[in-house]
Amino acid sequence: MLVVMRHDATPEEIQAVVDRIHELGYEATPMPGKQRTAVGLVGNDGKVNADRIESLAGVLEIIHVSQPYKQVSREWKEESTVVELANGTRIGGTEVVVMAGPCSVEGESQIIGVAHQLRAAGATILRGGAFKPRTSPYSFQGMAEDGLKLLAKARDETGMAIVTEAIDSESLDLVVKYADIVQIGARNMQNFSLLRHAGRAGKPVLLKRGMAATVKDLLLSAEYLLAEGNGQVILCERGVRGFDTHTRNLLDLTAIPVVHSLSHLPIIADPSHGTGLRAKVIPMARAAVAAGADGLMIEVHPDPERAMSDGAQSLYPAQFEELMQQVETIAAAIGREMAPSLASV
Ligand code: PEP
Ligand code: MN
Numbered sequence: 001m002l003v004v005m006r007h008d009a010t011p012e013e014i015q016a017v018v019d020r021i022h023e024l025g026y027e028a029t030p031m032p033g034k035q036r037t038a039v040g041l042v043g044n045d046g047k048v049n050a051d052r053i054e055s056l057a058g059v060l061e062i063i064h065v066s067q068p069y070k071q072v073s074r075e076w077k078e079e080s081t082v083v084e085l086a087n088g089t090r091i092g093g094t095e096v097v098v099m100a101g102p103c104s105v106e107g108e109s110q111i112i113g114v115a116h117q118l119r120a121a122g123a124t125i126l127r128g129g130a131f132k133p134r135t136s137p138y139s140f141q142g143m144a145e146d147g148l149k150l151l152a153k154a155r156d157e158t159g160m161a162i163v164t165e166a167i168d169s170e171s172l173d174l175v176v177k178y179a180d181i182v183q184i185g186a187r188n189m190q191n192f193s194l195l196r197h198a199g200r201a202g203k204p205v206l207l208k209r210g211m212a213a214t215v216k217d218l219l220l221s222a223e224y225l226l227a228e229g230n231g232q233v234i235l236c237e238r239g240v241r242g243f244d245t246h247t248r249n250l251l252d253l254t255a256i257p258v259v260h261s262l263s264h265l266p267i268i269a270d271p272s273h274g275t276g277l278r279a280k281v282i283p284m285a286r287a288a289v290a291a292g293a294d295g296l297m298i299e300v301h302p303d304p305e306r307a308m309s310d311g312a313q314s315l316y317p318a319q320f321e322e323l324m325q326q327v328e329t330i331a332a333a334i335g336r337e338m339a340p341s342l343a344s345v
Helices: 011-023 108-121 144-158 169-178 192-199 215-227 255-262 271-275 278-290 317-333
Strands: 002-005 027-032 037-042 059-063 095-101 125-127 161-165 181-184 205-208 233-237 267-269 295-299
Touching (some): 002 011, 011 037, 108 125, 125 144, 144 161, 144 169, 161 169, 169 181, 169 192, 192 215, 205 215, 233 255, 267 278, 278 295, 278 317, 295 317
Parallel strands (some): 095 125, 125 161, 161 181, 181 205, 205 233, 233 267, 267 295
Antiparallel strands (some): 002 037, 027 037
16 A cells, blocks of 8 residues: 655654554554655555545545555555666666676686676676576586676676576575675576575666466566565566477567556566577667666676586677677667767766
C-alpha cells in the first residue's frame, strides 16, 4: 500500500503517517519524489485499516498496489531507478551500459589483458566469474578469492567497475568485499535466503532470470532484495529453456518492454548465455538494444578456443569492438546514447 502525501504536506504530517503505520504494526518507507512524498507500507496482509491513515492531515490518496510484487512495481515508484556506480556508470537512465569480460577469471594476464581491450572498445563494467555454478561438479569451479583479487587489480588499472557472481552466502561476503555489483545467477534466482543476504549487502545486485522463470517470478525475486532495503537492483534477461536445439537458450526479448512497463528497475540483456553461440551474440545484442535494454552483458575472451568455460559463446575482442560500433548506431536511433567511454577520459 502506498500513502501519497499532498505536495504541500509538512515533515510533521509525513512523520505522523509513518508513526501511524508503525502503530498498526507495519513497516513504513518514506519515499521523497520530485513532485511529492509517498510513504510505502510493506507487509500488508490485506488487514490494514486504510481509514486510519487516509484521515490523517496531508494525505492525498491511498494506492493499493495490485501486483504481488510491491516495491518493485511501477505503481509503487513511477520514476525509473538509476543505479549509479563509483566509476560514474549509470544503469537505467538514457545511457546504454555494457558489461563485458570472460565467463571465468582464469589468470592475471587473461583478465588484465582483456580488460584493457574492453575498456578501449567502450565497456565500462568488467565481468568475470570467480565462483562458477557449473552443471558438472568436475568442471572448472573458478579461482575463488584469487580471482576476485585479479578483478580488483583490473579495476585499479582500468577504472572499470566489477560485476561478479556470488553462489552462496560464503562467496557473497567475499564478492561484496571486492565487487561493485554482486551478480546472482540464473540458477540461484529463487535461492531466497541468498537473495535476503544480498538484499542486506549494501551493494548493487544484478539479478539474472532463472532459466524456467516467468517475468513475474523474476520480479518477485527482486522484491526479496528490495524488501531487505536494497533498491539498487538491475535485472537481466539471459534466455529461458526453449524446445529448439539450434540455440542453448531462448533469449526472451519481449521481457525487456514487459519489465519496463511493470517495474521501475533497469533491465539488461545477456545474449551470450541467451544464445550460447558466438555467431548469434552480435545480432541478438543489436536486437536487445533496439528493444530498449538498459545495457548488455557480453562474454569476451582473448582466446575463446582455450576458455575454461563458455568458449563457444565468447566473442573475440575484435568482434566486441565491431559490436560496440553497431550498438552505438542503434542506441542513437531510439534516442539513447552509449555510456561515456572510460578510455576517452
Ligand atoms: C554467467 O554469467 O557466467 C552465468 C553463469 O550466467 P547465468 O547465471 O545466466 O547462467
Ligand atoms: Mn558464462
